[in-house]
Amino acid sequence: MQFNTFKTLLLSLFLCVSVSVYASDKETKEEKPFDTKELIFHHIKDSHSFHIAGDLSIPLPVILWTNNGLVMFLSNEFHHDVDGKVIVEKKGQKFVNLHEKIYQLNEGATTVEFDAEHHATNAARTLDFSITKNVFSMFLSMFAILFIFLIAARSYKKSTNGLPTGVGKFMEPIILFIRDEVAIPNIGEHKYKKYMPFLLTLFFFIWLNNIFGLIPFFPFSSNLSGNIAFTMTLAVITFFITLFSSKKHYWKHMLWMPGLPVPMKIFLAPIEFMGMFIKPMALMIRLFANITAGHIIVLSLISLTFIFQNYIVGMGSVVFVVFISVIEVLVVAIQAYIFTMLSALYFGQALEEEH
Amino acid sequence: MSLALLQEAATNFGPIAAIGAGLAAIGGGIGVGKIGGAAMEAMARQPEMQGKLQGSAIVLIAFIEAVALFGVVVSFLVAG
Numbered sequence: 001m002q003f004n005t006f007k008t009l010l011l012s013l014f015l016c017v018s019v020s021v022y023a024s025d026k027e028t029k030e031e032k033p034f035d036t037k038e039l040i041f042h043h044i045k046d047s048h049s050f051h052i053a054g055d056l057s058i059p060l061p062v063i064l065w066t067n068n069g070l071v072m073f074l075s076n077e078f079h080h081d082v083d084g085k086v087i088v089e090k091k092g093q094k095f096v097n098l099h100e101k102i103y104q105l106n107e108g109a110t111t112v113e114f115d116a117e118h119h120a121t122n123a124a125r126t127l128d129f130s131i132t133k134n135v136f137s138m139f140l141s142m143f144a145i146l147f148i149f150l151i152a153a154r155s156y157k158k159s160t161n162g163l164p165t166g167v168g169k170f171m172e173p174i175i176l177f178i179r180d181e182v183a184i185p186n187i188g189e190h191k192y193k194k195y196m197p198f199l200l201t202l203f204f205f206i207w208l209n210n211i212f213g214l215i216p217f218f219p220f221s222s223n224l225s226g227n228i229a230f231t232m233t234l235a236v237i238t239f240f241i242t243l244f245s246s247k248k249h250y251w252k253h254m255l256w257m258p259g260l261p262v263p264m265k266i267f268l269a270p271i272e273f274m275g276m277f278i279k280p281m282a283l284m285i286r287l288f289a290n291i292t293a294g295h296i297i298v299l300s301l302i303s304l305t306f307i308f309q310n311y312i313v314g315m316g317s318v319v320f321v322v323f324i325s326v327i328e329v330l331v332v333a334i335q336a337y338i339f340t341m342l343s344a345l346y347f348g349q350a351l352e353e354e355h
Numbered sequence: 356m357s358l359a360l361l362q363e364a365a366t367n368f369g370p371i372a373a374i375g376a377g378l379a380a381i382g383g384g385i386g387v388g389k390i391g392g393a394a395m396e397a398m399a400r401q402p403e404m405q406g407k408l409q410g411s412a413i414v415l416i417a418f419i420e421a422v423a424l425f426g427v428v429v430s431f432l433v434a435g
Binding site: 181282285286288293335338 | 410
């Protein structure tokens with residue numbers, strides 16, 4: 001039964017690939033100078049529609065909170081325009097899409113006007129709750145995690161000897177690894193249990209999103225964990241948990257380091273205080289930069305083919321892309337591990353008692 | 356050709372930012388190389404510690420790599 005579901009999944013994945021290949025074969029040939037920078041930024045940026053191949057793309061809902069209340073429409077009403085030329089009118093308000101950000105035109109304005117630095121002068125942003133490509137990808141990974149863990153939990157429930165089967169058997173060593181190698185050594189034998197749910201969620205969420213970013217076809221392929229807002233949210237959660245679990249010892253070592261001469265204490269206090277904010281900031285930038293850099297390297301290598309338009313370079317770049325992709329599979333797991341490990345380390349530091 | 360490049364460099368920080376990213380990569384390379392070399396030597400001296408050494412080497416490499424990537428991020432921002 002389980003094997004059958006797996007086979008169906010594989011078959012559907014295969015069909016996805018063949019459909020996208022077929023779609024790209026039909027692509028119309030336009031003679032346009034090839035712009036590497038635009039291609040790369042198009043792929044790593046968030047967007048209001050999910051581009052699949054060629055002219056094929058799926059519109060995603062735009063959800064805005066304006067002065068007149070909630071406004072919802074599908075992003076294909078912009079007809080792929082990102083320069084603010086197509087104006088969508090809803091509830092007496094006009095909206096434009098400027099480089100994948102939705103702007104609302106001011107009262108009485110009919111077209112967008114730009115200043116010298118190409119900023120819109122008569123349009124402003126509204127509260128934007130749109131399901132963008134990244135949000136869609138996040139929902140997908142949330143459901144995937146829920147699905148995987150519910151199946152794993154059920155396999156424990158069904159087993160008679162306490163041993164899991166199938167997915168549970170696969171997940172158990174990873175969960176035990178997080179417990180025995182990450183949580184217990186860093187947080188401590190007695191207090192680690194309270195933090196396990198967060199650490200496990202963090203690890204699997206980052207890992208799965210990283211893997212989804214590496215898969216280059218439709219329901220995946222968005223650069224979610226290479227989005228700085230996403231990594232910032234995770235780092236801020238880590239920061240707040242560190243603050244809320246901190247003990248007296250933590251603050252004493254930060255603000256008035258014991259065992260040092262007074263001038264040194266005064267000198268160290270601001271540095272340590274800044275360190276409190278720099279730690280989560282480094283977490284944020286590490287994950288963001290690693291994943292974005294991975295995407296950019298792969299895309300640049302693929303772009304080489306189109307820049308040189310030459311068989312030998314094409315074959316070479318494919319070999320390099322495979323090589324980098326293999327390294328990336330490693331890197332995404334390591335980054336998820338590092339983020340989890342450092343979070344556990346910070347919790348452990350905050351929890352430290354006087355000894 | 357080179358004059359055009361220079362003129363572009365005067366108004367556009369792209370090429371300079373690329374050099375900066377390259378320098379950051381050199382720093383990261385030196386760091387990763389030192390850690391890798393030391394970890395290898397340690398593993399050769401004490402093969403029974405291999406698991407622990409590998410784990411901490413990977414964590415340290417991630418720290419170094421992050422510094423190199425900070426350079427890349429800054430050059431991105433400058434190149435805009």
